[in-house]
Amino acid sequence: MAQQAAVIGDPVSTEPVVAREKLEEIFEDISSHILYDHELHGCLNCGICTATCPSAQYYDYSPREIVQLLWTENLEGIYDAMQEKIWACAQCYTCAARCPFENSPGGLVMIMREVAIKHGMESAKEVLRPFSRVLLKVISTGNQLAPNMITKEAFPDWGPNVSKVDAPLNILRKAIPVPTMHTMDTAWEVNLKTSIELYTIWEATGVLDQLETVDENLFDVVQDVMDEKREEYEEWLEEQEEDDEDED
Ligand code: SF4
Ligand code: SF4
Secondary structure, eight states, X not given: OOOOOOEEOOTTOOSOOEEHHHHHHHHHHHHTSTTHHHHOSOOOOOOHHHHHOHHHHHSSOOHHHHHHHHHTTOHHHHHHHTTTGGGGOOOOOHHHXXXXXXXXXXXXXXXXHXXXXXXXXXXXXXXXXXXXXXXXXXXXXXXXXXXXXXXTTTOGGGOTTHHHHHTTHHHHXXXXXXXXXXXXXXXXXXXXXXXXHHHHHHXXXXXXXXXXXXXXXXXXXXXXXXXXXXXXXXXXXXXXXXXXXXXX
16 A cells, blocks of 8 residues: 655644645755854743744744744644744844844744745735735835825724724825825835836845745736836837937
8 A cells, every 4th residue: 555645734624734745845945045044043942032022922922932943843833833923923133132042033934934935825825915005006106105005904904093094194194294205196206217126126036936926916917017117118218319319
């Protein structure tokens, strides 16, 4: 009889089990990350990181636990933490400033998030979904949040207090003494050349590949926006050349 691959999973759960090979592949991606050895040097299990971690105060989350899972190469535990816990970190790096081993639990979490995205984990898709509008805004305008995006529908995870910002938006914006911020669409103008350069950086660094893994539809929309902007830029360059020739 063929030997079955070793798997983990709760016998009463309806969730699919995960093959040992997959767990090893995920850990390999984490531990071979260029920053891994810089962020992890050992662990005393002292809990100083958790004691100073703001996220640990509010969520079922402990940087000490994350570091211990990685340090002891607990593959099942690492996979489990990547289903939810790693998304609780606020990336404030208080832990890194306190750890006697000079570890950076926040940095390790960042690596685990990258790997979760690379593997198209559901947790990554779910967490990043509310930010799809922000990403499209960044790609198409070079701006992040425009005032008209701050609504409780767009950011359900921000809680009901978002409506306090949302409600008197026009008045609030006018109260900010920066003329360029008095807009409901974009906060500032971004040069076309800068946008094109950003696209090149995102392509070269794999950001767009990651986007394709977690949200294929958004990736397609983003590709269309980028193609359009690139065409616009080419046309602008041609016009400049023609103007230069006319002047000569
Ligand atoms: S990561 Fe550092 S601060 Fe946290 S438990 Fe380990 S040794 Fe202590
Ligand atoms: S970086 Fe993350 S793990 Fe570290 S203290 Fe901040 S919230 Fe906690």
